[in-house]
Amino acid sequence: MKQPIIRFSNTFFRASVLVLALWLVAACSNTRYLKDDQQLYVHSGVDVRGDITVSDKQDLRNSLQSKQLMLQQANKKFLGTRIKVWLYHQKNQEKKKNLFWNLVLSPKNMEEPSIFDSTKVAESIKRMSAYLYNQGYFYDTVTYVKTVKGRKVSVDYKVNTGQNFVIDSLIYDVPDTALLAIVKRSQPLSLIAKGKPYKQETLNSERERLYRLIKDAGYFKFDRNYIRFELDTLNKSFLRNSLNPFEGMLNVFNENKGREKPTLNIYTIISNPADSLGGHHKKYTINRTIIYPDYPVSGDTSRSTFHDSISAYTIYRYRQDILRHDVLNRSVLLRHGETFSNQKYDATFNKLYDLGVWQFITINYRENHDTTLDALLYLTPRRRQNIGASFEVSTSSDYLLGSGVTLTWRHLNLHRSATSVDVNLSTGIELIRQERQWVLQSKEFGGNVNFTFPKFITPFRISQERLTTVKTRLSLGGNYLSRVAKFDITNINASFGYDWTPSRYQRWIVNPISLNYVGTKLDPYFRDTIVNKNPYLKRSFEPAFIGGEVASYIYTNNDALHRKHYSFFRINLEESGLWLNGVNSLVGSINHKGNDLEDYTGLTISNFVKVDADYRHYWKRPRSMFATRVYTGVGVAYGHSTVLPYIRQFTAGGPNSLRAWRLRTLGPGSYHDTSATAQIFPDQTGDMKLEANAEFRFDLIRMFNGTINLKGATFLDAGNIWMLRKDPDRPGSEFEFSQLYHDLALGTGVGLRLDFSFFLIRLDWGIPLKVPYYTGNPNGWYTTEWRHFSDPSWRRDNVIWNVAIGYPF
Numbered sequence: 001m002k003q004p005i006i007r008f009s010n011t012f013f014r015a016s017v018l019v020l021a022l023w024l025v026a027a028c029s030n031t032r033y034l035k036d037d038q039q040l041y042v043h044s045g046v047d048v049r050g051d052i053t054v055s056d057k058q059d060l061r062n063s064l065q066s067k068q069l070m071l072q073q074a075n076k077k078f079l080g081t082r083i084k085v086w087l088y089h090q091k092n093q094e095k096k097k098n099l100f101w102n103l104v105l106s107p108k109n110m111e112e113p114s115i116f117d118s119t120k121v122a123e124s125i126k127r128m129s130a131y132l133y134n135q136g137y138f139y140d141t142v143t144y145v146k147t148v149k150g151r152k153v154s155v156d157y158k159v160n161t162g163q164n165f166v167i168d169s170l171i172y173d174v175p176d177t178a179l180l181a182i183v184k185r186s187q188p189l190s191l192i193a194k195g196k197p198y199k200q201e202t203l204n205s206e207r208e209r210l211y212r213l214i215k216d217a218g219y220f221k222f223d224r225n226y227i228r229f230e231l232d233t234l235n236k237s238f239l240r241n242s243l244n245p246f247e248g249m250l251n252v253f254n255e256n257k258g259r260e261k262p263t264l265n266i267y268t269i270i271s272n273p274a275d276s277l278g279g280h281h282k283k284y285t286i287n288r289t290i291i292y293p294d295y296p297v298s299g300d301t302s303r304s305t306f307h308d309s310i311s312a313y314t315i316y317r318y319r320q321d322i323l324r325h326d327v328l329n330r331s332v333l334l335r336h337g338e339t340f341s342n343q344k345y346d347a348t349f350n351k352l353y354d355l356g357v358w359q360f361i362t363i364n365y366r367e368n369h370d371t372t373l374d375a376l377l378y379l380t381p382r383r384r385q386n387i388g389a390s391f392e393v394s395t396s397s398d399y400l401l402g403s404g405v406t407l408t409w410r411h412l413n414l415h416r417s418a419t420s421v422d423v424n425l426s427t428g429i430e431l432i433r434q435e436r437q438w439v440l441q442s443k444e445f446g447g448n449v450n451f452t453f454p455k456f457i458t459p460f461r462i463s464q465e466r467l468t469t470v471k472t473r474l475s476l477g478g479n480y481l482s483r484v485a486k487f488d489i490t491n492i493n494a495s496f497g498y499d500w501t502p503s504r505y506q507r508w509i510v511n512p513i514s515l516n517y518v519g520t521k522l523d524p525y526f527r528d529t530i531v532n533k534n535p536y537l538k539r540s541f542e543p544a545f546i547g548g549e550v551a552s553y554i555y556t557n558n559d560a561l562h563r564k565h566y567s568f569f570r571i572n573l574e575e576s577g578l579w580l581n582g583v584n585s586l587v588g589s590i591n592h593k594g595n596d597l598e599d600y601t602g603l604t605i606s607n608f609v610k611v612d613a614d615y616r617h618y619w620k621r622p623r624s625m626f627a628t629r630v631y632t633g634v635g636v637a638y639g640h641s642t643v644l645p646y647i648r649q650f651t652a653g654g655p656n657s658l659r660a661w662r663l664r665t666l667g668p669g670s671y672h673d674t675s676a677t678a679q680i681f682p683d684q685t686g687d688m689k690l691e692a693n694a695e696f697r698f699d700l701i702r703m704f705n706g707t708i709n710l711k712g713a714t715f716l717d718a719g720n721i722w723m724l725r726k727d728p729d730r731p732g733s734e735f736e737f738s739q740l741y742h743d744l745a746l747g748t749g750v751g752l753r754l755d756f757s758f759f760l761i762r763l764d765w766g767i768p769l770k771v772p773y774y775t776g777n778p779n780g781w782y783t784t785e786w787r788h789f790s791d792p793s794w795r796r797d798n799v800i801w802n803v804a805i806g807y808p809f
Contacts, residue, residue: 041114043154050161072120084111108702116153136198168263218339220284230267287372293322295378334375355418404428448477471499488521509552545603548576568616577607607639624698649685655802660747660766667721670732672773691719713751746770
């Protein structure tokens with residue numbers, strides 16, 4: 001039997017040979033430049049054993065492998081080679097210099113070879129043992145095993161943690177009775193609790209919590225050094241030095257070794273200042289608040305010639321009366337007679353910054369002879385108005401040349417109220433070549449106006465002092481798209497709502513009024529020959545009138561307190577038709593002819609409820625990140641509506657979804673549209689969506705001295721869309737729990753990211769793993785088809801390229 005012959009182009013063959021040659025050279029030449037007494041340090045590992053959980057072992061292993069504890073690190077590998085070491089030798093040993101090498105031999109792309117040093121190994125063992133002590137592992141042992149192969153050395157550290165001490169009780173020793181009362185009230189929030197494992201970092205975090213708590217209570221001059229901890233075993237043998245809490249503990253080790261969980265007590269000691277009268281800490285209040293609203297960049301306050309005094313503040317200004325007093329009063333929370341508070345300092349800073357009026361904000365305190373403070377606010381204003389223009393030139397698979405122009409105007413402080421106005425106008429065209437002539441294919445123009453008010457605009461009063469960001473937004477916009485000889489689409493939208501942040505990690509966006517009108521006009525030939533033959537394409541061009549409410553809740557904790565991993569969660573709720581049906585009935589009742597809103601507009605009001613939720617979690621490492629996402633959504637029509645509006649239905653595929661499928665080509669369910677129309681206008685939508693994604697992101701090389709970073713990724717996407725009701729024209733499209741596994745699509749792939757710091761260009765290649773409509777396997781597994789990978793037509797249909805700006809999630 002004849003075997004099939006796989007042919008590769010000469011370009012691909014030469015590139016493969018070049019890559020293989022570079023790989024072999026980089027793999028073999030990193031030891032040739034070593035001196036006679038040197039060995040290349042190629043591997044380091046940590047084996048953790050002990051009576052602790054698997055997750056604790058993993059966290060402990062990661063900590064012990066840090067550069068602060070493991071002083072000597074092996075050179076990193078990429079694709080099985082230490083390419084950065086090889087590049088280092090090309091610059092420093094081979095003295096390579098030309099245009100290509102100058103581009104590649106950036107300092108970020110090179111790494112000095114790691115030479116084995118036994119003294120660093122010994123010091124690493126000492127640091128690891130000290131770290132284990134600080135984590136409460138008092139009976140640890142740390143050793144290492146050295147493996148030598150030729151001129152390469154590997155070191156594996158063997159760590160046995162023993163048992164971890166747990167906390168038995170927390171005792172306060174606070175001579176200042178006022179501070180003692182503050183601390184005792186907050187004891188339920190203490191990070192030190194009975195039964196928790198002892199860790200030095202827990203004490204550090206508790207010290208920071210108590211410091212913030214006491215500062216917020218008015219103790220302006222209170223310092224962290226007043227707080228210290230002493231550890232005591234149950235037989236009262238003290239560990240007196242909090243910086244080295246294990247000094248003197250050897251005499252009690254033997255007693256605790258026999259216990260299943262050895263315990264200790266923690267004394268929290270807050271000492272009094274030695275230089276204060278009476279020995280107590282002073283509590284401060286605000287005396288005056290002095291504001292410089294047009295503080296110059298030069299920092300010269302002598303030019304402030306105008307002086308205003310209102311009940312709460314004193315204002316010195318040079319020329320500009322930047323903000324109305326009532327707006328300023330809502331943002332400045334540092335008022336006469338109130339207790340000093342770090343929280344109010346932070347809230348004032350954030351509120352002033354969110355107004356968008358000032359470029360620089362500085363808040364200082366001046367201590368008076370008594371226990372009062374003057375708050376000094378130095379505010380350097382921004383330019384009130386900005387005008388901008390942007391131009392875009394593009395090309396795509398369905399047009400040869402596209403161009404667009406966008407004009408923007410922004411006023412940051414309308415009528416001195418911190419109200420911002422944004423106006424955007426845009427237009428664009430697409431051109432194709434026919435018979436050596438440029439032909440207009442489409443044209444588009446539109447605009448929108450956005451008003452942002454720095455307060456709640458409601459018929460009733462809402463206190464916003466405890467809220468960091470408070471916005472009321474009003475948006476009006478319209479867009480017109482004309483595709484020559486096909487269709488015209490007019491889109492008009494308006495919304496009114498609120499945006500506020502009740503806490504550090506939370507945000508609410510609520511639009512009680514949201515209107516959207518979509519009108520269409522079809523070319524007769526296009527309508528009769530294409531649209532009317534496809535019921536789903538026909539539905540996509542139906543006019544829509546959507547009016548309802550939209551609410552979103554967002555939680556994210558990506559900050560300095562969550563350096564290793566953080567989460568993002570968003571849930572959206574949209575309802576259409578409830579209040580708009582009331583308006584419709586009201587118009588009909590007051591009109592003597594009986595015509596209602598639907599009669600006048602010729603449109604049917606859409607009635608539906610739609611909910612979707614998006615949860616993401618990120619694990620960060622120094623040069624990589626593992627990102628995950630789970631998305632679910634469902635929409636239900638009610639009343640006289642039987643389907644969701646087309647623009648509110650769910651889709652799958654594309655650069656931000658399942659990347660092994662093109663946009664709108666997957667689903668719903670196991671249905672697959674193979675018609676000729678689907679090749680031109682892919683149009684698969686659904687009432688329900690489930691999706692899960694996982695992506696491992698890693699750094700590759702840095703170019704141009706680190707200004708541009710090339711990053712890589714590998715990903716796995718799963719999910720699909722479904723209909724809630726059976727659709728006879730699309731068999732297999734409805735959701736059935738028993739068919740969930742069969743209907744799930746699964747795709748994988750790799751990607752490149754070109755990171756310019758201020759924006760990121762992403763290129764992904766996706767390939768299907770499991771296809772719901774594939775009949776070659778009962779469950780849809782598609783890997784058997786990968787044998788056709790050498791076929792260009794198969795790759796064109798199954799290897800999907802996605803180009804986008806920014807990360808998919």
